Every structure is written in C-alpha cells, then in structure tokens.
Amino acid sequence: MEAKEKDGRSSFILGGAKIAAPRLAPALYLVATPIGNLSDITLRALETLAGADVLACEDTRVTRVLLERYGIRRRMLAYHEHNEAEATARLVAIVEEGRSVALASDAGTPLVSDPGFRLVRAAQERGVRVVPIPGPSAVLAALSVSGLPTDAFMFAGFLPSKAGQRRSRLEALASVPATLVFFESPRRIADSMAAMGEVLGPRQAVVARELTKAFEELRRGTLPELAAHYAEAGAPKGEIVVCIAPPGEAAPADADEIDRLLLALSAEMPASKAAGEAARMTGGRKSELYQRLLALKEGGDGR
Structure with missing residues (x-):
C-alpha cells in the first residue's frame, strides 16, 4: 500500500515542477477532492494524497485519474459500503501502528453522502486523531450560486426512491426554517421535483447540474415550474444538486x-x-x- 521514493519521500507534480510531500503525523486524514474540475484540488490535499502512508478511496479507478493528473504514483486501498466493516478495522489499526491514512471520496468531501462515517467514529472511539483536509463541496458550491438564503441551510442528502417515503420525508422537512439542499439522480429528478412541488408548494428553487464541469447548468424557478420542465424534457445528464428556498421565500401570491x-x-x-x-x-x-x-x-x- 505504501508508495515511497528511494529517499523515503513521496511527491506530486504541479506546474511542471516535482514537489516533495512532507511526512505526515500518524492520523486519519479526510481529503476533499474535486467535484468535476481537477484544477480545484488544494495544495494541502495534494501533499496529503502523496504523503500519506496509506491512501484509501471509494473507487480506485476514479481516484487514479486525479493522481495521474498530478503525477502521484501509489497503490490504493478500496474503502466502500461493501467492505466498510473489514476495512475500518484495518485502517484504524494502521494509524495505531504509527502510520498515516488518507481517505478520499470519488468527488467532494468524504462522508457527505459517501462512506466514511463508520471509519471516523471508530477512529474517535480508539483515540485516533482525525484531520480534515477541506476543499470542494457540491453542497456549498450549489448553495453559493443559488441566490437563495445562505444564513441557514440544511443538507438533506438523497430523498427516498419510493413515493410514499419520499413524501413523508418532504413533509418532515417542510417547516424547517432554512434553505434545503438535496442530492438527486437524473433519472429521478422529474418525480422528485413533482413531489417537492406538491408538498412544499411554489417555493423558489435552483437545480444545479454538472457543477464545475464543461456543461455546468443552473436552472431557476418555482418548484412546480421546475417539475413541469423535467416532466417534459426528460432525464438530464450528470450530477445534480437541488436548493429550495425556506418557507415564506416563495413569490407572493395574489x-x-x-x-x-x-x-x-x-x-x-x-x-x-x-x-x-x-x-x-x-x-x-x-x-x-x-x-x-x-x-x-x-x-x-x-x-
């Protein structure tokens, strides 16, 4: 799992220059990675990905693209929902042995609708230091350009796929005095927008698609308007974030x-x-x- 150079240092390439990564203290590092544009990686994230003794990631094929972009050569350990229990114990033990572990999700900040909660909880219970390496987040990127209130917001993840459970979840969130932020899949966006319109009423909303990528799109309107659009247009492509105004932020009715x-x-x-x-x-x-x-x-x- 380790990928060190002959002098014991790891490195990455930035602007054509080869940069040695500093040694990391024993800890679990949560590394935020780009949500689309690979240039959004932070310098500290590169240092951590290159310098950690062990690099764990959700999908090694996805993370490899990022590593190759910045000349980081190393093996990776898969960490996903299907091997969480086994991999969690292994990674915590590695840190307890005095080495460093970096956890990266496919895109964005680890644990935000991605595996990792069990690992962080286990690390904390064993007294293992957990270090955030902040960076890209689809939630904050969408919220910042939505034009909706940002003083209070609630990230609600993905809605349930079943209609009854989805409606119940929306009803539970209807009175939350904050901007609501959801992740949604392209194939379910039409049904979800229709349910949102029925339960939450004509609130203002924004559908942010493919953020930071070549075909980035922001579509604004009331929930019923957006529901009608996706019912007619069909499923779009790409990753989707939905932001919905708080109660009372809808356009005033006659x-x-x-x-x-x-x-x-x-x-x-x-x-x-x-x-x-x-x-x-x-x-x-x-x-x-x-x-x-x-x-x-x-x-x-x-x-």
Whole structure:
C-alpha cells in the first residue's frame, strides 16, 4: 500500500515542477477532492494524497485519474459500503501502528453522502486523531450560486426512491426554517421535483447540474415550474444538486387568490388546518393566514 521514493519521500507534480510531500503525523486524514474540475484540488490535499502512508478511496479507478493528473504514483486501498466493516478495522489499526491514512471520496468531501462515517467514529472511539483536509463541496458550491438564503441551510442528502417515503420525508422537512439542499439522480429528478412541488408548494428553487464541469447548468424557478420542465424534457445528464428556498421565500401570491384558497380549504377542514395547508401551498405564515380566514368568515376584509 505504501508508495515511497528511494529517499523515503513521496511527491506530486504541479506546474511542471516535482514537489516533495512532507511526512505526515500518524492520523486519519479526510481529503476533499474535486467535484468535476481537477484544477480545484488544494495544495494541502495534494501533499496529503502523496504523503500519506496509506491512501484509501471509494473507487480506485476514479481516484487514479486525479493522481495521474498530478503525477502521484501509489497503490490504493478500496474503502466502500461493501467492505466498510473489514476495512475500518484495518485502517484504524494502521494509524495505531504509527502510520498515516488518507481517505478520499470519488468527488467532494468524504462522508457527505459517501462512506466514511463508520471509519471516523471508530477512529474517535480508539483515540485516533482525525484531520480534515477541506476543499470542494457540491453542497456549498450549489448553495453559493443559488441566490437563495445562505444564513441557514440544511443538507438533506438523497430523498427516498419510493413515493410514499419520499413524501413523508418532504413533509418532515417542510417547516424547517432554512434553505434545503438535496442530492438527486437524473433519472429521478422529474418525480422528485413533482413531489417537492406538491408538498412544499411554489417555493423558489435552483437545480444545479454538472457543477464545475464543461456543461455546468443552473436552472431557476418555482418548484412546480421546475417539475413541469423535467416532466417534459426528460432525464438530464450528470450530477445534480437541488436548493429550495425556506418557507415564506416563495413569490407572493395574489391576495384575492389566497382568499379564495382559504375559503375553499375551510369548506373541507377546520380553520386552523386550512390555514396550515394554505401556508404550505403559498409559503405564507400560518398565523397570518389563520387571522385572515377568521376575518373572511366574519364578513370583513381583514386588511
């Protein structure tokens, strides 16, 4: 697993120059790698990938492309969901023996919808030092260009593939007062956007596709608009991140339309529940809509 030069040092190539990587202290290093553009790698990440005694990665074929780009020659140890238990014990033992281990995912920051949680937990339980080597993240890249609030956000990973479980998950997230960020696969984007529109209402959203790559695309609109687009256009290609505005960030609906909606809902359910449903559909505040509904029922205009 080790790949050292004759003088005991490892190296990488940057700008045509061969650079020796420093020796690393015994620890588990979590190395963020590019999500598309290989130039997004950090200098510290290169030093760690080249200098660690053992390099573990999700898919050796994917990581090899990055290593070859920067002239790093070394063997790799596969670490993925199918061998986590066995590989975790092995990697922790390596650090306990006084060597360094670098963990890299296929793209982005390890553990973010990628294997590694079990390894980090085991390392911490054994008193092994864990060191983050920060860098590219599809979540933060999408959020930064979304134009949606960034003061509070929640990364929710992938939605369940089954319709009922997906709806339940969205309902649980509907009231979170933050921008929601999801990963999604191209083949499921149309169904997911439709479910998001039904549960979360006409919130503003952004679908970020192929970030940092040649065909990078940002598509903005309300959830129903985006759902309609993907239903018609079909499955796109590439990696996808979806950002959705918090409750109350949807485009304001017409006051008369809201009044009609409130009255229609209240004919089928109690006032409080009608106000809650209207809030979900319009992005408005339940308390304000409830007071508006009471005013309408009393015959006033409430304005």
